[in-house]
Amino acid sequence: MRTKSFVLALALIAPGVASAQGRQPVTLEIVGNGWVDVKPGKVTLEVGYIGKGKTEAEAKRDSAALLAKIEETLKAQGLSAAAIGDAPVDSPTKAQMEQMQSDDADSASDAAPVVTDPHARLLTFRTTAQADAVRDQLLVNDYKIGTLRAEPDITEVDAADKQVKAMALRNARADAEIYAKEMGLRVARVVRISETGNGPLTPAVQNKIELAMSQGPQAVFRSFKRADGATHVEKALVVTFELQ
Template sequence: MLRSALILAAIGGALPAAAQQVAPAVAPVLTDATLLDVVAEGKATRVPDIATIRAGVVSQSPTAAAALSDNAQRMTRVVAALRKAGVADRDIQTAQIQLQPQYRYAENQPPAITGYQASNSVSVRFRDVAKSGSILDALVAQGANQIDGPNLSVDAADAALDEARTDAIRRARARAELYAKAAGMRVDRIVSIVENGGDQPPMPMPVMAQARMVKMADSTPLAAGEQDLRATVSVRFLLR
């Protein structure tokens, strides 16, 4: 019996360390600290410096071929007017081309085709917002009869968003200091920072009360306004 016990003891001592039971690690308990979660939003205000519009031509004719031909001729003049105004080729992009039959409806009769409608539109990006109005007028003069927009945006959005992120952290810190002071504690450090919304930039929000009117001679006026680019962060602080 004694020999068997010794053999078992020897085998047990020869087991690898991985097979031996190890007591789980226990996270230290912060008995003198408090966690505080703060959600804060920061913003950076910019005057939009890019205007994007959609301009096109709608043509109607008894036949599909005639509608497309007329539409192509007028659209060629529209694009030429854009290039003449100094809009770069990279800022002109075909947005949509459509050809649809037009119907006449009568009671108790099937719809009858009366002609065709052809449409062609381009998305145009203006890097000089002040010239947008005069260019729109030139487009109409060259046959454009469909205009949508403008969509105003900020070219250097990344730099503005970084400014908004910095502002968000500053606001979060100030709020944490307020809570800590009210609780008779102090902010020890930041434990974690999470930017809400993933990688998608926040949508710009126009501030029309501070709009700046852009007008060239008697051209179509365009109010550039201002936009707030926003960033939201969730910050966890350690208070002591």
């Protein structure tokens, strides 16, 4: 899992970040960053289809065949039929299937009646790559495809939040050691840790502004929304060190 950190001397925010005042200890404030991407706990995709026939039995056989194609597509991704469930009652895909059923009934003539058997399913995947592959294949076969959703594992996200805080502290400490060495000093202790800093903007907000200025607004958007459905957990801390 790749992580990245960058450190800004607080002089970028306010003057006088590292100073000696008489006999007072020298202090240094560092903005330390840590972040990590947490894989989604579950990825879901709604799929709709309508079996059709001249009789109810024919319509049900047709819908069973359409379901079997979904099972085959899942099998190609190493997934079983257990990945197929019913879509929620308030599912947009379910509403779309019901509307299509109504439209088919209105357009059918007495001479050529059409019986329909609509279904809306919820497919569950381990990764977005599996979901994308299945979605692309089903689109080719004219299934109605709903929204792909990547749901985070809250427990994992909470654990990651603690992890990135520790990472931010380590990164800040490492850079403080570099600055202290250049000043002919050493890091004695941490005297303050803050998530808000001393300026009008929090360190995290300042980081996003810097990212937008250097790489454009889309870079900020990409930092939050991952193509693989991962949840981006990031933390910026202002750490004050005492140097001796």
